[in-house]
Amino acid sequence: MSMEPIKQISVIGAGQMGRQIAMLCALGGYETTLYDLDKDQLVQAEQALVSLMKQWVQKGKIDEEGTGQAFSRLTFTTEFERAAKNPDLVIEAVVEKLSVKKELFQALEESVPAHTIFATNSSTIVNSLLAPVTSRPDKFVNMHFFFPPVVMNCVEVVMSEKTSGETAQAAIEVCKQINRRPFLLRKEISGFVANRILGAIHKEALHLYEEGIADFQDIDQICRTALGHPIGPFELLDLSGNDVIYYVMQQRYEETGDPNDQPNASIIEKVQQGKLGRKTGSGWYEYGEKQRKTETAGVEKG
Template sequence: MKLETIDQVAVIGSGTMGSQIAMVCAIAGYRVVLNDIEESSLEKAKESLEGHMERWIKKERLTEQQVAEAFGRIVYSTFLNDLKDSDLVIEAVVEKLDVKRDIFEKLDQLLPEHAILATNSSTIVSSKIADATFRPVKVCNIHFFNPALVMELVEVVQGPHTSDETAQTAFQFVESIGKLPVLLKKEISGFVANRILGKLMDEALFLYENGYASHEEIDLVVTKALKHPIGPFALMDLTGLDVNYYVRQQRYEESGNEADRPAKTVEEKVNKGELGRKTGKGFYSYT
């Protein structure tokens, strides 16, 4: 399939990542279906996007007309059947393999033969999902970074099952929405950015859990000494502590290595429902 074939894009999962991916695609001129199983989640996503776009208008990044046209391209839906005319689907749901495989199996039966099925996962490589479909050559990872509206880089990952044509079309699609793609022709869990970031997170949690420094002090050192735009604990709050937990749990289930288990602190916070910004409390408190 060629880039010119892509007219409608579907995004499954209307959380922070999914909703912003949908908006990026709509701003670029694509028709978009944003899908979620919960109507309330879609309403929350629309409200959040409206807030972001209001700020963009004030900063003169977009005009009111451009924003109105972008929203006019987005359809919000709780029915998978509404995705049946999509040429590219980006799945952005919870980091659970069984959930993703079930979605891809259903999409495979629903979508036209030419459609590309991509997962936004940064941990679960597409070879673990592709055999749930009859089109493994059209399955790949297209990994956006949070927040997707702002972050420029996108990792496109070609699995051993992914055709060169699919990988190139995905690469060109990322360019077409104004992002900077990097193509990995060999898959590995975590890809590039998150494998490096993961080591930083592990060390930050080790220092915190063993009482060497508070989470505020660690974030301060990382931002001021290492010049990162955000510290590791603030970043976990931003992306969601549940995301960190499920990523590590998935990795542990694959490797059996105790070092890959979620950190004790993260697990405790997830069990208490302290997931970060989206719940109002994580390592920091938010109002």
């Protein structure tokens, strides 16, 4: 079976993940549409990407002509019909809630062309849980980018039993075109590879903190000093977003029914307090305005 060459990509969701995925696609030469319901979110996304590209120009990573060309390929829109008009690939990057994702893909199914490939950026929800609301399970795949996508050179491409080899290969080729390294997982498992390992670290770190074994700052420092981790588990929780971690844990619990998979009490508390991490200026740590606006602070390598 031959597939349409991917030329146009729509990214759904202009949060920190979606906006950077869209920027990578535009930099990679794809005509890219970034869609979000919230106009303010789109404005913030555009401002953040302009600022990021200015930093890249200053660091010599790209010239001004290159950024200009990329932005000429990148469209920001609140019009769903425009995002769904003719994409060859849709990458979903909305909140980590199964019901929200299902509703979105159901709407996309009714609007996009028959050849369009569906990809979810979900770090936990496997694509076989979403594909049944569409008529194209063979054209459904996970493309799990890591935060921040413009820095992290890794994408987990995950197949379900019904994902076609052609779909997986198309996703892999997109990853290569946007200068990210793809890793193919031929079987589904919640959390995939990296996040299952990270999840175990987070669970143990939260347990040690909640049991009063050590302060979270010391746990971070031990991981940095003894294990050589570039960032401690609580710093990473703040970077990813405590709400994102909550939704991931809750989704895992709903799938397994195992009480051990429920969100930790301290994570629930942070979410209830609105202390979501860097994006809100407060989480496990307190962040100033400059740190909040620098999405890649503390992680960027070189």
